[in-house]
Amino acid sequence: MKIALLGYGTVGSGVVEVINSNKESIEKRAGKAIDIKYVLDLREFPGEAINELIVHDFSTILEDDEIEIVAEAMGGVEPAYTFAKSSLLKGKSYVTSNKELVALHGAELLEIARKNKVNFLFEASVGGGIPIIRPLNQSLTADEIYEITGILNGTTNFILTKMKNEGRSFESVLKEAQELGYAEKNPAADVEGYDACRKIAILASLAFGEHVSFEDIPTEGITQISSEDMIYAEKMNYVIKLLATCQKQDGSVFARVSPMMISKEHPLAMVNDVFNAIFVKGNVIGDVMFYGKGAGKLPTASAVVADIVDAAKHSGTNIITFWSREKIDLKDKDEVKVSYFIRVQDEDGLAENKVKEAFKEIQPVEALSREYAFITEVMTEGEFAKRLGKLSDLTIMSKVRTEK
Amino acid sequence: MKIALLGYGTVGSGVVEVINSNKESIEKRAGKAIDIKYVLDLREFPGEAINELIVHDFSTILEDDEIEIVAEAMGGVEPAYTFAKSSLLKGKSYVTSNKELVALHGAELLEIARKNKVNFLFEASVGGGIPIIRPLNQSLTADEIYEITGILNGTTNFILTKMKNEGRSFESVLKEAQELGYAEKNPAADVEGYDACRKIAILASLAFGEHVSFEDIPTEGITQISSEDMIYAEKMNYVIKLLATCQKQDGSVFARVSPMMISKEHPLAMVNDVFNAIFVKGNVIGDVMFYGKGAGKLPTASAVVADIVDAAKHSGTNIITFWSREKIDLKDKDEVKVSYFIRVQDEDGLAENKVKEAFKEIQPVEALSREYAFITEVMTEGEFAKRLGKLSDLTIMSKVRTEK
Numbered sequence: 001m002k003i004a005l006l007g008y009g010t011v012g013s014g015v016v017e018v019i020n021s022n023k024e025s026i027e028k029r030a031g032k033a034i035d036i037k038y039v040l041d042l043r044e045f046p047g048e049a050i051n052e053l054i055v056h057d058f059s060t061i062l063e064d065d066e067i068e069i070v071a072e073a074m075g076g077v078e079p080a081y082t083f084a085k086s087s088l089l090k091g092k093s094y095v096t097s098n099k100e101l102v103a104l105h106g107a108e109l110l111e112i113a114r115k116n117k118v119n120f121l122f123e124a125s126v127g128g129g130i131p132i133i134r135p136l137n138q139s140l141t142a143d144e145i146y147e148i149t150g151i152l153n154g155t156t157n158f159i160l161t162k163m164k165n166e167g168r169s170f171e172s173v174l175k176e177a178q179e180l181g182y183a184e185k186n187p188a189a190d191v192e193g194y195d196a197c198r199k200i201a202i203l204a205s206l207a208f209g210e211h212v213s214f215e216d217i218p219t220e221g222i223t224q225i226s227s228e229d230m231i232y233a234e235k236m237n238y239v240i241k242l243l244a245t246c247q248k249q250d251g252s253v254f255a256r257v258s259p260m261m262i263s264k265e266h267p268l269a270m271v272n273d274v275f276n277a278i279f280v281k282g283n284v285i286g287d288v289m290f291y292g293k294g295a296g297k298l299p300t301a302s303a304v305v306a307d308i309v310d311a312a313k314h315s316g317t318n319i320i321t322f323w324s325r326e327k328i329d330l331k332d333k334d335e336v337k338v339s340y341f342i343r344v345q346d347e348d349g350l351a352e353n354k355v356k357e358a359f360k361e362i363q364p365v366e367a368l369s370r371e372y373a374f375i376t377e378v379m380t381e382g383e384f385a386k387r388l389g390k391l392s393d394l395t396i397m398s399k400v401r402t403e404k
Numbered sequence: 405m406k407i408a409l410l411g412y413g414t415v416g417s418g419v420v421e422v423i424n425s426n427k428e429s430i431e432k433r434a435g436k437a438i439d440i441k442y443v444l445d446l447r448e449f450p451g452e453a454i455n456e457l458i459v460h461d462f463s464t465i466l467e468d469d470e471i472e473i474v475a476e477a478m479g480g481v482e483p484a485y486t487f488a489k490s491s492l493l494k495g496k497s498y499v500t501s502n503k504e505l506v507a508l509h510g511a512e513l514l515e516i517a518r519k520n521k522v523n524f525l526f527e528a529s530v531g532g533g534i535p536i537i538r539p540l541n542q543s544l545t546a547d548e549i550y551e552i553t554g555i556l557n558g559t560t561n562f563i564l565t566k567m568k569n570e571g572r573s574f575e576s577v578l579k580e581a582q583e584l585g586y587a588e589k590n591p592a593a594d595v596e597g598y599d600a601c602r603k604i605a606i607l608a609s610l611a612f613g614e615h616v617s618f619e620d621i622p623t624e625g626i627t628q629i630s631s632e633d634m635i636y637a638e639k640m641n642y643v644i645k646l647l648a649t650c651q652k653q654d655g656s657v658f659a660r661v662s663p664m665m666i667s668k669e670h671p672l673a674m675v676n677d678v679f680n681a682i683f684v685k686g687n688v689i690g691d692v693m694f695y696g697k698g699a700g701k702l703p704t705a706s707a708v709v710a711d712i713v714d715a716a717k718h719s720g721t722n723i724i725t726f727w728s729r730e731k732i733d734l735k736d737k738d739e740v741k742v743s744y745f746i747r748v749q750d751e752d753g754l755a756e757n758k759v760k761e762a763f764k765e766i767q768p769v770e771a772l773s774r775e776y777a778f779i780t781e782v783m784t785e786g787e788f789a790k791r792l793g794k795l796s797d798l799t800i801m802s803k804v805r806t807e808k
Binding site: 140142209270288289290293296 | 422
């Protein structure tokens with residue numbers, strides 16, 4: 001079986017490395033030999049063996065009927081979308097690690113694949129090497145999934161873990177992460193939660209069978225989390241994690257990406273450093289969790305290659321995936337119930353009274369000096385915003401959603 | 405699609421409940437209606453709806469060509485083995501939660517299924533509802549798996565968690581577990597590690613592609629673990645878990661079931677109560693972990709029904725599973741490297757010298773009164789036994805393998 005690889009960057013070169021190093025076991029599992037015939041990249045790699053396979057024009061791949069699987073590791077919506085669509089229409093399976101592409105066009109590309117009896121597979125787009133897409137599609141089929149909550153971004157988890165363990169500020173740890181190559185020069189996609197947002201949109205669409213648009217998901221990153229927040233969390237036996245969640249309650253779906261304080265007893269609390277984990281709740285199976293490296297050259301390549309194997313095994317048949325183009329209207333975010341941890345400045349000791357006027361029931365937290373801190377009762381986001389408005393003459397130093 | 409269910413006990417009745425309660429989503433995923441036509445049980449259930457489906461004679465099911473899938477939730481090698489073999493030979497897929505059957509006859513039954521273009525599926529036999537068999541077969545296909553280590557028995561994990569948290573003895577917690585119905589009247593299968601042993605034999609066979617016989621796996625239960633051991637573990641920042649492991653090193657495979665002290669930082673350390681978790685190491689993906697309820701009516705039924713869905717989707721095609729009848733000769737257990745935590749009685753303060761004579765390098769541990777405690781360096785089990793023999797005039801109060 002001849003395949004083509006689009007993009008010879010970090011993940012792409014990892015795919016070549018994995019196919020070469022585990023050749024025997026991979027071909028045994030695929031049931032046939034897997035040969036990379038072309039690698040599409042803008043660059044040349046003179047002196048490297050890969051250079052013989054390099055092509056610069058996608059049409060070479062598209063027009064070659066020998067190519068049955070196109071594996072893409074480029075990222076970005078275009079030209080990936082054009083490549084994906086034309087590959088599937090030509091009867092080639094398309095395997096991708098590209099979360100932007102999948103979050104935006106997954107439903108459509110799955111439909112084209114189904115009509116053309118080929119496969120559109122994207123295990124690597126969420127959770128790097130962690131098997132989650134295939135288990136959702138093929139293992140948790142007896143269940144109605146009503147919640148998925150995950151730590152879906154390794155960079156932010158690395159930053160939060162370091163802030164917690166070393167008492168350092170967000171800015172200082174971000175700088176170190178950039179120096180180590182764990183964070184991009186422009187870190188917005190990670191630290192503002194955009195990456196996690198696309199990933200939870202994909203998982204939500206698969207869990208509920210209809211399209212969840214990432215643009216509809218309220219998304220908050222970790223840039224406002226301070227080392228003081230970490231101190232409070234520790235005192236309360238909480239940890240702060242950037243959680244992406246989607247939940248179905250009484251027929252309505254809501255989704256959100258935001259930092260959360262969760263109990264140290266929660267299985268997601270022990271997920272540290274660049275690890276990711278995805279917690280799934282089903283009405284029959286109860287709680288299951290999938291844990292592993294959510295990024296990195298080889299873990300991501302492992303998922304791409306597993307999809308190539310699956311596509312090879314299913315040559316000529318479509319693996320049914322439920323993700324219709326019907327769009328889910330997410331629940332109004334103001335109606336979602338939530339509880340917050342709040343810190344306010346308190347130079348004069350008067351904050352407590354003001355807080356108690358605004359919020360009826362609060363759970364006070366032992367505060368740092370010149371501060372007043374508390375946890376609100378559970379209320380809707382809308383109600384919370386209204387009550388918080390009443391504190392307009394206080395300086396709000398933090399507000400972080402808490403598990404309750 | 406008509407199916408038959410063998411056994412209407414806890415798991416069997418769970419299967420009926422799941423198929424009824426999630427009917428719509430299950431049939432959507434299976435691509436066809438799934439009807440239970442027969443339920444084989446020795447008993448009658450007068451007044452219950454299920455009674456209409458009850459049959460007492462397996463041949464009714466075997467001879468009915470309408471039945472395409474037989475789902476078994478009886479347990480025990482016979483008559484399950486006879487039922488499985490004859491079903492597969494008749495061209496019916498066989499789905500089972502029966503670890504004894506799978507551990508003993510898995511390789512043969514998979515071969516018969518392959519020859520007859522049907523499927524032998526057993527997701528529910530390991531880890532209850534946790535998806536692990538299908539991910540091993542279909543998701544981790546790019547990797548060479550070199551280690552699987554798991555907490556595979558919920559009863560012993562419940563007992564160890566209670567012993568740790570409440571400072572109680574094994575006997576007292578076991579009694580409570582029996583009263584709660586978490587442990588059997590005859591608890592040997594759980595507390596002696598036999599259940600975990602069969603499960604790791606299944607996982608090892610799938611990971612390495614050849615048959616690992618459970619009878620070859622050195623197996624030790626938790627009956628010797630004392631509340632004092634828990635106190636020492638806590639002091640050293642360890643927890644004690646019953647771990648089942650299989651590992652491949654330099655081409656040779658070893659497997660073992662035994663209590664282990666592992667660091668509190670290890671992802672398996674936070675797996676408490678009746679939860680199970682399976683930690684897999686691959687040469688590409690790195691570490692991944694699967695976590696969930698390892699037993700119980702509905703989680704186990706969830707896995708059985710997911711297999712029924714898979715069998716329905718793959719009607720007429722065999723899902724290739726690598727588990728050949730070729731048997732793996734496990735590494736001699738005396739050659740496996742290990743480190744132990746040891747406690748000896750020390751009434752006269754002379755133990756330290758004797759210990760240091762027998763074991764060269766030790767790491768002493770702050771001991772309870774009238775005891776001497778230490779961790780050995782890493783050595784083979786054979787070497788350890790020899791050195792321990794030199795302490796024959798001391799009373800050994802505990803020996804527990806430790807992560808190092």
